[in-house]
Amino acid sequence: MSISRRQFVIGSTATAVALFNLRRSFAQQGEQFSNELKIPPLLEGKPSVNGKIYELTMQAGTSEFLPGIATPTIGFNGSYLGPTIHGRAGDQLILRVRNLLSEPATVHWHGLRIPARFDGGPHQLIEPGAVWEPSFRINQKASLCWYHSHTMGRTGEQVLRGLAGLFLIDDDESGSVGLPTEYGVDDIPLVIQDRRFQRDGRFDYPMSMHDTMMGYKGDVILVNGSVTPHFNILRQLTRLRVLNGSNSRIYSIGRDDGADLMIVGSDGSLLERPVSQRQLRLGPGERAELLIDAKANQSFRLMSYPDSVHAGPMGRGMMMGTMSDNSETFPLLELRAANFETINVSIPTKLIQVPNWLPAKSTLTRTLTLDMAMMGMGMMGRSNLSGSMGINGRSMSKERIDFEVPAGSIEIWEIRNSTPLPHPFHIHGIQFRVLDRDGAPPLPQEGGLKDTVLVDSGSVVRVITEFTRAASAEYAYMYHCHNLEHEDAGMMGQFVVV
Template structure:
């Protein structure tokens, strides 16, 4: 009982007591082209004498940092030693949908998922985490997450800190709430901070330029990062790439799932300390962590400034990095004029950071509904409009994107690199442009969703497929069998299902939007009721066990 009392006192003093007493844990680095990740239950003492039940990859909490390289072929064996099902999503990687690790790619207990893909990413900091439907927040809260560092030739040529654990540090930010016994509560907002699974951490650093690769791995809290002496730092990278130009600032707003790479100049800080802070008092009420009442839930970290980690300046390393280049990376964003279409996604509903009726386009996620059909190699603009009462971080799988505008204004300097998560505030519209290249989806769709994990689990998510694009409608290959009739039609389409049994169909309009889909019974003649479709020209995809047939038809 005495230990529990002391534990609760420690948590209560999280904000007021800026005592950083534990060395920051640095996740082990794994290099090469073949990795194994073992998921297993465990326990860990985040505070002395208190054992907390956890989950981890290859350890008791979080997972190793995977180093991969653009152009390499990578294999990852994921061994599920949990008592229940899980998935593992490779957040930020551009890979085939059946390797992406969304909610459809279930890993059953005591089985191994063999992942293989070619790395098609620029130098960046990505991450991996579970993505099971309605259970993501719970599994991430217990500790299942890890970083992925992608290297490439362009980044290699720059004079940047890149010695892992010496002048280049991973920083995984998570807020957590505990019950009286010291176990995690699965809630949106926590009352205390963990960095790389370390409570009250300090980091001994050489007094030179250091690189922090920061991930917001929290369920819902958004961080307003800065330093205790209000010094400037330099942002060099966003989610998916280095920035075109280094950007100096004294604040960095970091939403859930976002990553930022910053350079901190400690050249004049030998034997001095500075604290990485979150300036929550500066956040508006509609950003999670920015209000003490109502929509933000209860947490002692809300609407206050609190310390995250202390940096202690030590002696310099041999050949220290003492300056960095201004120009970092060449970027040629796709032009808006090249976009095949614009898709509008409205972030809808009302509620709080941990509950509510939030959805996308007023539709909750349904595993059996494809919300969008995209043509391979199409460039598209996505317009994300937040008409809800709370800020939401919007994440899309598969493809990185360039921000075109916020409420009609050009993106800020730190948002001019490639991204895969974008924070959209209430009454704000963000437009981004992307290209759906390299991969069609087959049977497994890609996801897009709010990266507030509680909102995601509650259904603020959609899914899309990528299919081959015919050169023109007239060039869609028409099959001799099965015969599709009548065409045009105003009610039903019939087809013969004898020689090549059809098992499913998909109908989409000429913008690629899915209009109707379903499965087919094994009967000689079948029909599909299209009477509820709006009049116009459509494309139908019929699938058998071995073939896919495309048709065009006119609904009158």
């Protein structure tokens, strides 16, 4: 495709320049891996009579991602991202969240089955200088959850600048299956993000129409805030806990040495048994746990491969020749095994029992159709796409409760995507099972509990769950696209459980 054609299609010369930089910087990253992977500190609660107290402070600072260049960032208890919160099933937690930023923000506990008034959605705004102190009991399976900004209309920008962290939950069942559990040693978190930088080092978040519509895509990969780093594997068996913490990029993760990935967990639980496959497709907000069985002195890379399945005919036509279609191959992380003695380690063949709900017990099938009303040629003249995306024909409004779910009921949610792009669909306050994709069984990697699911262009995905937590109109639960630019443009709704 010629430059002029490309400019016509994406409607911006600036974007064409960015695309050129993207190719160059991906190539440069592939040659380096000189940065050692940062591991976010583990945050254990301080015991008190009312529960374990976790102190989180949202603060501004600078981070050095690129050598010698200071990037203004925000984070929790530090300048970028936050500590990994650690709790156990049954724990009573008190999260003391202090906002030292000069702007209001919210903190959503993504994946936690907690009452809506503690959920941290757009209604629970923490003003500058204020403290928000939700308190709840952990009542769910061992899992890799996370927390991030959920400020109305500003989620994409605040997460991009650094307001995100991991939330690790343990329980006895997962502790007994023989997976590595030593955090930072053989149990390694990987928060994968993509970013663009301006010349002065600031993150580039222009919110052009192209970014809003396609979702923000960066040209530099950060893992835990380290630019395309390496990690030194210390033990033969290593567990990787992967979060796609990007605003909108989908990764198709695989190994560059041809070996399969062994997948042991999804968003909200372990799987019932390990699954081996060549690639793992992970949308924004989704998590997966991998098990690496390394040989001594072995070195290989986790790559992201072209994502070929996500765009419908219209999406492919619009994106062809641009970076926004996830059509590149680029490295995420290099894994270098030490000179340890490899022994016959036992890989667990059975993991946990994953909760399930029978479709026959469902009292209602709710249809949710994802809309991008302004897409097509009509959008070309617009500078602002706010309110142009929605679900069931309506854009998000804090003033409107979209529906009520009876407390204790089991429902099937049928998510339909008639748009040209894939959307990662997330529901607050619950964990669900994926029932089917276009009538076919879910992907093997989706066999655990989940709270976020990729719905491809033209696809219908059905999920099932039980709604046990109460949610009043004052503090509703959200359901939304986890492409943060789409969410901020209105592809979100709210429900109560009564």
